[in-house]
Amino acid sequence: MTEQSQQKNIAVPEGIWIMKQTWNDVLFAHWPVDDSTLRAKIPAILDIDTYHGQAWVSMLPFMLTNLRARFLPPIPGAQSFPELNLRTYVTYKGKPGIYFFSLDADHRLAVQGARTFFHSPYFYADMKAEKNGDAIEYRSKRRDAVKAAFGATYRPLSAPFTAQEDSLDYWLTERYRLYTTHRDKLYYEDIHHHPWLLQRAEAQFSTNTVADAHEITLPDSEPLLHYAKKQDVLFWPLRQWR
Structure with missing residues (x-):
């Protein structure tokens, strides 16, 4: 039986959106971590958010498609590529909101643009995402000197559901603001999308050193896993907090 949503309507941010993307075959892999290990890696101006006192780190491999800026035609060759978030x-x-330690993408122009205009910690990586039936085989290896690699095969297990508002599933996935810093200034970017249609998932990890590259040690316990087939996302301009 499909679980029923208890969510409130998510308010649309003020102003106009400037960019849209579609995220496909998303795996959410979540690990509980000690918040004290994260404190030095997050700008002091931001507070670590916890669920019932527990901090979490998540990795999201997915395929990005339909990338385009508002009022502009699609950029040839820059509309779809794999992406991996920590x-x-x-x-x-x-x-x-969300704070990114890294975002790996298999598109040099997208990486340079995101670093320049959105102050986001993007890295250029060799990546490949292939679908075999309901399973996704995903591989990533960063192209710099840091040994940040990821390999997993994952698939959905359950019928789609929307998370109950007070649940851990909701807390981990329904986030509509991104925070970053640049030259000691705080910036934020709002996004908007429909509530996630989640599915329970399974995954086998062959390689996972992305967190290690950022001196974050993931626990040996099995992660909490979610899968989402597709999500259309709108982005608002990056704004400095004043």
Whole structure:
């Protein structure tokens, strides 16, 4: 039986969106971590967000498609590529959001643009995502000197559901603000999308050293896993907090 949603409507940010993307075959892999190990890796201005006192780190491999800026035609060759995110959960003045340790992408122009215009910690990587039936085989290896590699095969297990508002599933996935810093200034970017249609998932990890590259040690325990087939996402301009 499909679980029923208890969510409130998510408010659309003020102003106009400037970019849209589609995220396909998303794996959410979540690990509980000690918040004290994260404190030195997150800007002091941000508070670490916890669920019932527990901090979390998540990795999200997916295939990005339909990338385009508002009012502009698609950029040839820059509309689709694999992406892999390493993130944790933060708040600022009570507003929950995401803080990225890294975002790996298999597109040099996208990496350079995101670093320049969005102050995001993007890295250029050799990546490949292949679908075999309902399974996704995903591989990534960063192209710099840091040995940050990821390999996994994952698939959905359950019928789709939307998370109950007070649940851990909801807390981990329904996040609509991204925080970053640049030259000691805090920036944020709002996004908007429909509530996630999640599925329970399984995954076999052959390689996973992305967190190690950022001196984050993941526990030996099995991660909490979610899968999402597709999500259309709108992005608002990056703004400096004043």
